[in-house]
Each structure stands twice: as C-alpha cells, then as structure tokens.
Amino acid sequence: MSITDILVIAKYRFSLIEVDAWDLWEGGGYDPNPFISPEGTGGGPPPETIYFKRVRCTIPDQAAKRISDHIDFNLVGSESVEFSATILGAGGGYFQTYQDKIWTSLDPSEVSIHFPPPDGLSSVVMTFHTHPVSLEPSPTLDALNRYPSPKDWEEAARIVNAYSANHPSLLSLKLAIRGPDKKIRIFNFSDRARYESKSVADKIAGVDLPPEVSSTASCEP
Ligand SMILES: [Zn+2]
Secondary structure, X not given: XXXXXXXXXXXXXXXXXXXXXXXXXXXXOEEEOOOOOOOOOOOOOOOEEEXXXXXXXXXXXXXXXXXHHHHHXXXXXXXXXXXXXXXXXXXXOEEEEHHXXXXXXXXXXXXXXXXXXXXXXXHEEEEEEEOOOOXXXXXXXXXXXXXXXXXXXXXXXXXXXXXXXXXXXXXXXXXXXXXXXXXXXXXXXXXXXXXXXXXHHHHHHOOOOOOOOOOOOOEOO
C-alpha cells in the first residue's frame, strides 16, 4: 500500500479547533498518520462533500479569491460551513486547485485539508480554508477568525516540519484564510511567530492584517 493523500481534519467547535491527520490508502480507507498523529484518535474522518472546480490562475493569491467566489455563488451552505482547498503549482506559470476539488464536511464545524502524496508536496504553495461566522453570534470571535487560528499554525507547522527536509519549498507555504467577513487574506507560514505573538486586543483591532485579495484577473474564466 502507498499513501495517496494526507487528510488533515480540523474540527472547529466554537472557539476551539481540534486537529487530527489521517492517511488515505489506495483501495480506500483511512488510518491515522503515524508521523503527524502518532496517537491517532480512532473512528476515522468525518463524511465529506467534494465539489469539482477547476481553478487556474497565474497568481496563487488570486486562486484563493477565485475559490471563494465560487463558494459564494455556487455552493449551498457557504454561510455556515467550512470549505477547503489546496493550491499547487501546475507548470507553465499556472497554479490550480489540487485535484480540481473544493472540500467541505457535512458537519458545519469542521473541514479537511487534502494534500498530494508526500513525493508531490513540493508543488504545494498554499492552503485555503474558510472561517464561517460564529455559531453563537460573537463579533469578537469573528474578528479573531480573520487570522489563522493557533491550531491552523500548529497544523501547518506539522506538515512543514515533517516534509520540508525533502521539500524545502514548503518553508514558503502560505495560508489563505477567508474570514467571517468573507475577505481573503494571505499569511506566510514564515510569519507565524509574528502573528502568534499578537494579543487578542491587537487582533480585534486588526493589527497587521494582510490586505484583502480582491482580484481574480490572473485566473482563467
Ligand atoms: Zn482555520
């Protein structure tokens, strides 16, 4: 057997995000990733819905915006559930969605982020996921959720730490977050320490938030 996917499960429950990682094996089925989640949690990943959407852009940040626009205009439940995609270099100066897919969970409070097999991780440039508005109305939490969560940084670090020795390009990994305000912002993994050192008050005030990505001009229609 060989690994065909690494499935990272981020369970978003109110202000708490729990993360676990699984490997999808050829022939179907999941096992806890022995490196990323050595303890495993049992029970397997949650049911998922997959939407096929080919996104191709020459600027990866704009690919994240294109995915977000597609979610807004086409996908049911986009207000209240999390969506994810992984953006890869596709050759010829293009970047595209991994497997031309956007994932969501059937649960409004969790989403998976899929990656290519470990030997293909060098092509990964960005992960995209959404932070929906709070289940319980909370302007404070919505403001904090414009930023990657502590668990988002932690999970990105696990991938980078596990694979960057063989794939140094992962050190330049970017996290595209669509906040509760529906704005796309791009965070460099390398800036983790700078963002994680910010206070709650700073985040509520929006200190150091990256500019919104508002163009899809480099994307194929
Ligand atoms: Zn997140």
